[in-house]
Amino acid sequence: MQAYGPVTAATLGRLAEIVGADGLSASEADRSLHARDQGFYAAHPPEVVVWPTSAEQVSAVMQLASRERIPVTPWGAGTSIEANPIPLHGGILLSFERMAAIVAVHADDFQVTVQPGIGHRDLNAELARHGLFFAPDPGANASIGGMLANNAAGIRTVRYGAARDNVLRMQVVLADGRIIQVGSRSVKQSSGYDLLHLFVGSEGTLGIITEATLRLYPILExxxxxxxxxxxxxxxxxxxxxxxxxxxxxxxxxxxxxxxxxxxxxxxxxxxxxxxxxxxxxxxxxxxxxxxxxxxxxxxxxxxxxxxxxxxxxxxxxxxxxxxxxxxxxxxxxxxxxxxxxxxxxxxxxxxxxxxxxxxxxxxxxx
Ligand SMILES: Cc1cc2nc3c(=O)[nH]c(=O)nc-3n(C[C@H](O)[C@H](O)[C@H](O)COP(=O)(O)OP(=O)(O)OC[C@H]3O[C@@H](n4cnc5c(N)ncnc54)[C@H](O)[C@@H]3O)c2cc1C
CATH class of the missing domain: 3.30.70.2190 (Alpha-Beta Plaits)
Structure with missing residues (x-):
């Protein structure tokens, strides 16, 4: 199998063209901050940390990485305990810290559309104003992208299921940079292949989640x-x-x-x-x-x-x-x-x- 390509000075230049000079860092401090999750496993720093702000930027990074065979690891909040956000082969670490917005609250449909970097606690603090909440709660303030990628469960799974049961639609960027939509905002989704749930729990290996529409519940009094x-x-x-x-x-x-x-x-x-x-x-x-x-x-x-x-x-x-x-x-x-x-x-x-x-x-x- 062909070896992974390195992140060169030329790669850093091309990445800066995509995300701007302040959208990436190869500093020792930033690399070591993203070298391990909260589990037991050994640290492996990435060669560069990139903070995209849109799906289009993620797509451009993936096209570049795919062309140059550079490994890419998505990173939500790094609260995983199973090593899956650790960039084992170096390469590019994509942090979703700057893609943490609520895109739209569809209150009457009991749904919200968000970017992947938002923490579930921060999301729920905002949703409380609408009398609604997103149920999965893994304990740590994990990001929605990380929760979907890990199919996070927790104290509320007994009644509301895991992350898998609380997502309706996602926008995903594939390894070659294509941006696709899986699932839909319709609660009834019975036709065709269930690609949505193929991506949930795939730990970032099949594609990168850049937006998700989540199912919500009313906060009972x-x-x-x-x-x-x-x-x-x-x-x-x-x-x-x-x-x-x-x-x-x-x-x-x-x-x-x-x-x-x-x-x-x-x-x-x-x-x-x-x-x-x-x-x-x-x-x-x-x-x-x-x-x-x-x-x-x-x-x-x-x-x-x-x-x-x-x-x-x-x-x-x-x-x-x-x-x-x-x-x-x-x-x-x-x-x-x-x-x-x-x-x-x-x-x-x-x-x-x-x-x-x-x-x-x-x-x-x-x-
Ligand atoms: C104290 C504590 C208690 C916990 N309790 C539970 C629990 O009860 N139940 C449970 O399920 N988990 C639990 N966890 C583990 C952890 O919080 C969850 O697995 C959570 O889903 C990780 O989310 P994160 O944002 O931190 O993701 P990260 O750790 O950053 O990443 C997790 C995985 O998702 C991928 N990823 C991140 N963002 C994206 C994206 N946008 N697109 C595609 N892939 C992406 C990463 O590459 C990695 O494979 C606990 C952790 C701690 C520290």
Whole structure:
């Protein structure tokens, strides 16, 4: 196979013609800032970082790179933990930091069209003014492009699905620079090949997402959280099955093990009982429905042996809970200074959760 081509002084000149002199950098600082994600894997700096501002610029960069066989790696927010935004073969790193605009809010269609670099939290802060939100939430302030490329999931997947289930249409730039549209704003999309979902989860290997139309949901007025502590992982898993089987539809769900609860208590002063714990969130249209969800969830958890169940309907308390969950990774890093964290994701069905969780070894510092 032909080797990759280098980024030469002539390449830098041609890139500057495409994105402008301030649209690229080959400085040591910028290259090392984009050399690794938040995971365990070794750093590989790109030869140049490029910040395009339009799909046309991305297309021109791809044509140049394709002609000169220069590898290109897209970069959203670099929060991946599986090494996929690391430019393993050097080349051009395309950062979407400057393509982070909301193109249009189609409020009555429950849709929004965005550029790929916008963070999902920043997007949701803006959408709140319309009473709407984009559901997938991987914890970190990931970019929409990175979330679609990774098919990100998270605490809300239980009700709203992953990124794949929340995108209707994308504009994609192919390796040869062609700009194509996949999917459509129509919710009914049953004819032809499903190219949209071929690109979702392809980690930037099939094309570069330069725009996406996302599915939105209304923010319901009554949101409450339930925290249930168990003595065994098995009981917590049974409670998840029973809650869902009982017709309750949590809008967010997270299992947190006893060691992580201790960490959250220490760092975020949550004051939770230590044990395998479920965080459940319910969104309802009426206060009565919200109260009923909490009552049923409490009843189910207690029946299945929860030693403590508490509910909160205040926004501040809920935010504190989810904020602590989302900050757990940084808390772990701080708890073991100088150590690298190896994060791995294991996908199993709900009922097969207990064995892998029981196998989880203690943190490296404690072994
Ligand atoms: C504390 C923490 C918790 C996390 N929890 C979860 C979780 O619960 N669930 C989950 O799914 N993930 C989780 N993640 C991982 C990460 O946040 C997600 O994978 C997220 O989707 C990465 O988005 P990003 O913008 O940071 O993308 P990056 O890390 O920059 O890139 C990810 C991939 O997308 C590609 N890419 C980026 N932009 C584009 C584009 N415009 N077009 C094409 N390809 C592109 C990159 O080349 C790379 O392959 C977590 C990470 C952290 C640090």
């Amino acid at each position: 009554h949101i409450s959280a339930v925290v249930a502590t168990f003595t065994a992982v098995e009981a917590a898993v049974e409670a998840v099955v029973a809650v869902r089987g009982g017709g309750l539809d949590p809008s967010a769900l997270e299992f947190v093990d006893a060691a992580s609860i201790e960490l959250l208590n220490r760092n975020a002063q949550l004051g939770l009982p230590v044990g395998p714990t479920l965080f459940l969130e319910f969104q309802s249209a009426t206060a009565q429905a919200a109260a009923e969800s909490i009552r049923l969830a409490e009843e189910i958890c207690r029946e299945l042996g929860a030693t403590s169940v508490s509910a909160t309907a205040t926004a501040g308390e809920r935010r504190r809970l989810w904020h602590a969950r989302n900050a757990a990774y940084e808390m772990m890093l701080r708890a073991y200074p100088g150590q690298r964290m190896f994060i791995n994701e294991v996908g199993v069905s709900i009922t097969t959760h207990p064995p892998p969780l029981a196998f989880t070894p203690p943190p490296a510092g404690e072994r």
